[in-house]
Amino acid sequence: MLCSLTHCLLLLLLLHFADCGRILRKIKDRAYTLQLERAKQHLLTHTVSGHQPAQHVTEGKIHQPLDHFDRQNPGTFPQRFFVNEAYWQRPDGPVFLYIGGEGPISEFVTLAGHHVDMAEEHRALILALEHRFYGDSVNPDGLETDNLADLSSQQALADLAAFHQYISQRFHLSHRNTWISFGGSYAGALSAWFRGKFPHLVYGAVASSAPVRAKLDFSSYNKIVGLSLNNEVVGGSGKCVAGVGEAFAAVGAALMAGNASQVAMDFSCCQIPIDPNDQIELMQNLADIFMGSVQYNEEGVLMSIKELCGMMTDQDNKEPLDPYSRLVKVMQLYRSTTKEPCLDVSHEWAVKSLMDTSLHSARKAERQWLYQTCTEFGFYETCEDASCPFYKTVTLQTQTKLCALLFGISQHSLLERIAFTNTYYGADHPHTHRVLYINGGIDPWKELSVVCNELEEGEEEQVIFIRDTAHCADMMTGGVADRSSLREARREIETRVSKWLKTAAMMVRS
Template sequence: MGHFLHLVFIFAMFTATIKGSLFNFRYKKYMKTVYKNKSNNPFGQMIELEEKYVSQPLDHFDPLVKGSLKQRYIVINDYWKKPDGPVFLFIGGEGLLSGYYLRYGLINEIAKTHGALIVGAEHRYYGDSLNGDSMELSNLKYLSSQQALGDLAKLHQVISEEYGVDSNTTWICFGGSYAGDLSAWFRIKYPHLVHAAVASSAPVRAITNFEGYNNVVRASLSDTSIGGSQKCTGNISSGFEEVGQLLKNKSLDRLHKDFELCSPLKSENDYATFLSNLEDNISGAVQYNDDGTNNSVEYICKTIAEAEGSPYDKLVHLNQVFLGSLDEKCLESSYEQMLQELNKTVAQELVGIRPWTYQTCTQFGFFQTCDVNTQCPFSTYLGLGLYLDICNDVFGITADEINARVNFTNQYYGSDTPKGTRILFVNGSIDPWHSLSVLKNISDSAETALYIQGSSHCADMEATSPDDTPQLTQGKLEIKKQVSNWLSSSGQQRLTFKLIR
């Protein structure tokens, strides 16, 4: 969930979203904290949750396959006006399902308005939704978006039976980032189970070499309305160009010292791992643009501007600032060390890294590169070869196999021109993932596209706030209005939502 991916991860949605570079220590540190208390939220308050588990078959499509796994789910029954109230299904993505958005997000506001039962579904092979040997390579073949949708279908049945949900009750699903994909795909593949879907920041078009991600990163870093500037982008680009020259000249000891690397640079893949983690602080700030924090474009550009020296010196300073803020002693740079992490099969040590990497290699790609992209503000050392090597070295998956599986994903779901009705695709202009989503209405009766200027990755899933921009405020109102219209058209919902302009 969360860039949506280099493979180096960053947390975002607290249910996980994709950024993914290779070995993001920020993501690891965050997830280790969350695993200690899966009910907490970013503000330190305890979230009281009704947590349950359902047994899911390993393979929904072959009854001869034996074995099962437990799927964790969360129920909030505080507002449900049975029998008229709808059911809102919040779909988890590539990480632990936290109760934060269920209790404090926009879905909770809408549930209060419409008297809805809220159900949160954790994704198989993440969080606590696994069996003891889930991460062994022989079992990873049961980790896919298709199997995850099968889990949702069975959970629909379990909830209906356990809570006495009438067969005519309207279900609406919600999800952000990869879970946004699942939200749209659940509506497309199981239209008899869900009436409608909200898909926030959902990159429904799979792609192996996702160079377009960094096109948006560059544009957002230059956007003066969010604290960016052409000068900021130029400094970052020039800084990475200087780093590239030092790599080319084999000035590795200097880079090791200046950027406080955890281990010496020995190979081309070490170079790429180092650069991926270095740029992750920048691209992550673009993707989430969390105003008032160090995870924002304004903060990045201000820090760059205030630092003395050349663009290279400014980049060194920015790295020092982030290492200090994360209480890290060094910057990860070893490809071999990263492979060791990815090859761990003890679930609680993985915090989502191994399974999500497997999903990118087998279904989505999403590898963010600077191969031939002249608009990339980073380094051409960030090439596709790094990711192809990871897939092959860890899982034995070749480049040809990756491309074939990515093509299958697009054919199976419809890419960014899917066929379905009552799906709301919500995207923000700052978010680099919007380039893989649905940005315009496909037809008058099919998907609806909501594009929010100045908004970042999954920002529309947060609760309404006085700090929201006018565009984001209006976007959230439009989401509420659309849900209200769906419920009214279903003939079940008696409550109405009023749009206040």
């Protein structure tokens, strides 16, 4: 008896595994590049007006211990940081610390963004610290598994504490200088955890889109993607979600029918996806476009949900297209936007890239971040249940096999590692004060953040929820096209930070 098409494809692909999210990583990098471009434009505006904050930015390096918890280990690594003194009111002005996450930072994170706007208002010293083992702050011994042993959020928090001491000595800071930390996504979690673990060093923390709860099977990511594509407030619809499902089913059917060459031609693949691993790569890459569009909706990174759903529901075509052809058009638009000559679907190349332990590969950050997911967080965006709008072939098993292959970390140990992370930090029920969690209603990462207040008597609100915005949208400088809910959220953040600074100043005077 023949099995169903979907069931056969699932059984075939379960025998293999793939790393997911290559296009999603590229979209994230594109978001970072776009933020840099906006920062440069912001800087140009200031320069034309006669104000030149860039002249006050300096870059430096602090030599941090490889292991803060083993004083017998003499190894160090250079950690990059930036300082912007343009707005600082010496000697007692506050300190705003921008925390780097799983990628490089540049001087522009001290020159533009909502935290910089607030720093200008409050006459704050602006700092930015790059995360250990990312960007230029790399272990000089390379990215071999043994050398990644000191890459962890706990070590990163210890870096922040040492950096606090270093900056305090360098600028002769005292208890009169109130520190506020800022971060988004993983760095948002670090901002919250820094306040929680070192409350004597940082007075308040802003944590945007912060996944403070580690989770092995993050199936709810794609569930929220589906709900967001169905959300009429942001341009989605039920017809859109249905069209997406039909399109992916059509691609799967074409592959199972042995039409890999035609599929490769239609989607401009660099390779013909005959191997099942390459077929998973193709399907994941296609899904990444939708995942990235939802995660960065209306931030100008790729397509908005409204634009994407317009294409998937044939709103702009005089002659109706079938779902498969609509998906082909989406891929064509992605490639024209990113200027990619073809779509790389080679699983072998992807694994080789992750095995690259050289220092020049560090800026790509893929190996380092995968290591952290294997050792601390999970965050595997699976697609096994009915809520996933794409396909049912990317399973938890297929993803976690990479931990064993690349780092020798057994799949059986992952649950224990993630449980420790949640116990150590408190997951999404942390007992912290003066931490502000900001999340967007269509951001899939909200599922792992703090979105509800559990207040004791006398405690202030710790949550700002923006029902119709996406990932870290609040961190950018405001624009005329911003939704009213986003503008209101920024005002609330400003009010909260102002209140913290006033309260801290009163405590110093008393």
